[in-house]
Amino acid sequence: MSRLPPSSTERIDRSRTVGFRWCGRALEGFEGDTVASALWGAGIRTFSRSFEYHRPRGLYDLEGEGSSQLVSIDGVPNQSAGTTPLREGMEVGAQNVRGDPRFDVFGLLDRLDRFMPAGFYYRLFHRPAWAARFFQERMRGLAGLGVLRLDVPDRGARAERYLHADVAVVGGGPAGISAALEAGRLGLRVCLFERRPWLGGHLDWRVRDGRPLAGEVSALAGELERIKSVRVFRHAPVTGIWGENLLTGFQCPGTGSRTDSGTAAAFDETHWECRARAVVVATGSIERPLVFEHNDRPGLMQVDTAIRLARTYGVRPGTAAAFSVGDDLGLEAALDLASLGVDVRVVADARREGHDQALVAALVGAGIDFRRGWAASRVRGRSRMSRVELAARTTTGSGSGATVGSAAGGAGDSLRVACDLLVASAGRQPDIGVLSCAGARFRHGEHTRTFELERLPPDVFAAGGVLRLTDLEALTSSGRIAGLEAAAACGADVAGALARERPRLADLPGPARGSSIVRGPVAERRLAPGRKAFLDFDEDGTWKNAAQSAAYAFDVPELAKRFGNFGLGPGQYRVPGQNLAMAMAEIAGRPVGSFAATTVRPPVIPPSLATLAGPNHDIHKRTPLHDDQALRGAVFRRAGPWLRARYFSADRECLEEIRNVRENVGLLDSSPLGKFRIWGPDALRALQRVYVSDMTRTRPGRCTYSAMCNDTGNIIDDGVVVRTGEDEFYFTTSSNRAGATVEWLRFHTRYDGWDYNLVNLTDAFASINLAGPNARGVLEKITDAELSDEAFPYLGCREIEVGDGVAARCLRLGFVGELSYELHVRASHARYVWDLLWEAGAEYGIRPFGLEAQNCLRAEKGHVIIGTESEQRVTLLDIGMGWLWDREDTASGKVGAAALRYCEGQSGRLKLVGLRVDDPAGDAGGGTARNVAHRPADGALVVDGDRIAGFVCTTRHSETLGWQYGLALVEERLAERGRSLDLYESLGRRTVRSTATVVPPHFHDPKGQRLRIAPEGRPRRSGEAPSQPAPAAHRRSPVRFDAAPARTEHRAGWNVVLDYESDRAPTDVMRQAGLVDLSHRARWDVQNRDIGTVRPFGLDVPARPGEVAVRDGLMINRMNGTQASVWHVGPGAAPAMPDGPHYTDTTDSHCWLALLGDAVPEVLESVTGLDLFEPGRARPFLTQGPVLHVPCQIVTWRADAVLLAFSRGYGQTLVEALLESGRHAGLRPAGERVFTDWIHALEG
Amino acid sequence: MTFRLTCPVCGKRDVYEFTYGGPERGPRPAEADPGSGLEAAVGSDPAVAAEAHFRWAQFRMNRPEPQEEWWHHGAGCGVWFSTWRDPATNREAPPGGAEAGGHEAGGRDSS
């Protein structure tokens, strides 16, 4: 191993070796190594092959600035070797290689470059048409980066973190640390992000006159760590700054310090976002490559790469070295490497003047051949460097592409040096990526010869090396100024401090003079110069390609960038960086200042896609009957936010499920149905506005069916409305619309100032459909209510009691075309009622049915599903539901009425028709034999000659009917009964044509007799069931923890877990974080226009939204102008809900959780971007916003206690996601006692 | 694209908590049905009434300048409110230096 003697700057632990494999070979590195330093230390020189020419590439940089150092790790491609910490057992592989990276079989592509000029791919292979695909396939086999292996599972934990800062600082060098200190000392919330695993920037590895410079900032960094309001994130690159100072980035956890580096899994990454009021960008500077022939050979590296290999990792970068540099840092590095025993044979500096004379004297004193105005012109050797040619530059100033008379021998103006290391750099450029993303503007400066900051976006400040400052005092001073300016942007009074600091900086050395060289000297006699002089290593973009771009008139950097693919690879803007502008200037003979800097786009440092995808929790709503349906074999599917049972058997046509409903009795969980309570003096007017029918005719005990349209008359929703009081109604919406209903009503009444209140009870009530001829027989076994057709007719609505006195709102409807009862019961009671029905139906052989069976049953009946039998061209009238519309009402301003009136007389519209699919086998007699004809798929086209004239919405085979039926939307002229329709489908490469006949769209029981009068069902299997007392009612929480209860208590039907076994774990849950399910505790919604006059439980509602009051064991949260929620937090039994229309029991609407313990802030910042711990805000306070994308009411009580309420359906999946996201902070389930103890301590 | 909006109840929040309700265009024009005998504000000519309604329902100006528009804080307090915003910059931009905000309507989805 080529390691140097230990030095004080190194960050490896030589006592701990780490074994890994490189292309199958066992190698060793040290704890603290990166993959790149370990490989180089083990003598590996070629890491990969290049994108296009398959040239061998080695270690150019350690910052992921290009694709050269990309490797595959454990089967995952495109990992940055320079920034990935080495881990025991890693399988590291070379990229873009067939065979060994040293002897790649495609290496000959390097000789074919003359056939691959810039843009050749697009210019050559587009004609004839087949050529593009033919060549594309072949090219893609050869070019590209890495191989994505689908057989390798994604590894590593992905997490998210949402941060809030007054001041965010990007970069932890001397300037960034100083800025963070200034803001932090003022007590502002500061987040500092440093992409490397340690602070200090370039001072971390620099040694000058034998003295490490790290000491210059270690005291400042130490102070920073001690300020409570300052958070430092190491190994946390910033990927971009977005609108209103939202910073994004990622962090590799576990690599933050010398002690724990390397212990985290290599693929663990955290995506973070930080919303900051002000930002300080102190990203420093990066190197600019020197462009000359074969400037990409392994053994050629940046100044910082060479010095960091030696100083950070103790790795000898080479034995014999040549330097071709453009600034003092290069000279300093040469001296330092020489002091470490590297044989530095020559140091060429492209500058003729402006050197640090002390460094020059030291170089000369050390006997090193130092040459002013010289630069490298060519590298010899392929996979290993053998020799470097250097030459004198013949001109000064901007024209750097000077020629040299002769490159032969060592005569006068040129030199050949045998070496295995060339440290090459044209100079430094500011690292402007993050600033450019933020919207900063740049202008080329003659002194710095870089693109300098011209204009900063609001509340963004810059400091340090990014301003091209190099003097250490100036770096820290500019950092302090930027930190103070950022603090001022946050409202701090820092005028005095700024007035003191600004003159200080003015007296310190300003921005450094930059170097103008971009290209090394070129020998005159050389043919086609620039063929192998790379501006961009990622995509093999050469000087020649840049010249070709210019020749095609793509002669400004923005155009050349795209035409020649410069800077579009993983290195992003960093390579070629401003070299592209400088090269285009030289090629086009224009000043660099006439170009604009190319815009940098995020991510400036690429995270893995898996990190962007995040933890990817599967958060959805589950009905209270989910678990039981799963046990009964349900196959679930997502429908909107809900997971719903689709089938209960392997038969995808659900013939048994359908037959059972038609002939016997079935159970359907329809809980996602939207359910709402609306009340108030103007409630009826609001309903009149959104429903097309005359809603004044709604009456108690009766379901009124109606529909909602949008402003263009498209039907968007349907459901039933029941009057439940003088000014009070209960209504249902389709499941898909439930979430938007409140919004819809409020939107369409927003100008009216009407006084009505609305509560969404969708999650609060489960809905169970009991359907089939035997439905009544089952229901009457669990209720004493009168169910005769006279007492409870079709479309009736009754409040009944089932089982042990459980309240149920029962609606007699017939969506599936049979006698059916829809039971709306409290979600917590749903399982109890469901079990009662199973018990009662056992003697009938009751079965569940799912969405697909329901879809067939309703289609046989000719009932439409909105979105299936309707679309945006189709109005209420077109689908034959115009009878719902109260066309005489022009006073209510019904939504869609104007459009319906306009369309009334129109011809040529699409109309909904029934279909009977023709059976070519001749089974037209309606027999029961299985129709074997092809069934047109849902969505098949209806064609008229060569025109599309409609489409098939739904087709199914009906056992009930004995033929294939369907619903279709067709042009009006084709809609007449008996008309034959041509259907067309394209199934892959096959087209299938079939025919169907138009029939009325009511196939099953068109007169609706089966809905109204129950036909004789199948006789009961056994005798009369013995009447037994109903089992005791119980209520269930939506949450079930995967933990063992230790102590439970029965309370008002709930089974409350007081302690889990894990509550007795050695670490007290309050030292970490506990998640307590409080769903069994009572909650109420209070709504009133004059909510201040409502005094729930004799308590005052807080005056302003967001305020929270706690008294007498009740917490009152003011939500908005008209609404508050009341939560029972205290000990003892909850009080009864007060009388009065303002109150709604929402205990079953929400899942209610308490998060308790010291790590609560850490847990919450992993799951929500809301600022729940804003300093200085009076607690408790209410925040309404998303947690893991689920809208929540959140009460921040104290830093160690947060209450969370959200839609009950999300309960289980959100809890699982919370536990997963909070695991790093020790979050675990906890019993109610943890909550009551906390309350007790609060009161005590 | 990321920007924030100021909810009159909750304060500044990320735009993805809101749904867009279109530019402010005034209340729905009254309908005039020749059969109803109602004299609507737009006159009794049904063609004029239809035209007025469709202009209101369908036409948007789409000018790159500050406009008053409606937003619904669906992931938060559930309030509809109007605010001034410049679609060219995506930033809230009160017209003529006036205070942004506007009026609030309605309550939160309780589920």
Ligand SMILES: [Zn+2]
């Ligand atoms: Zn809000």
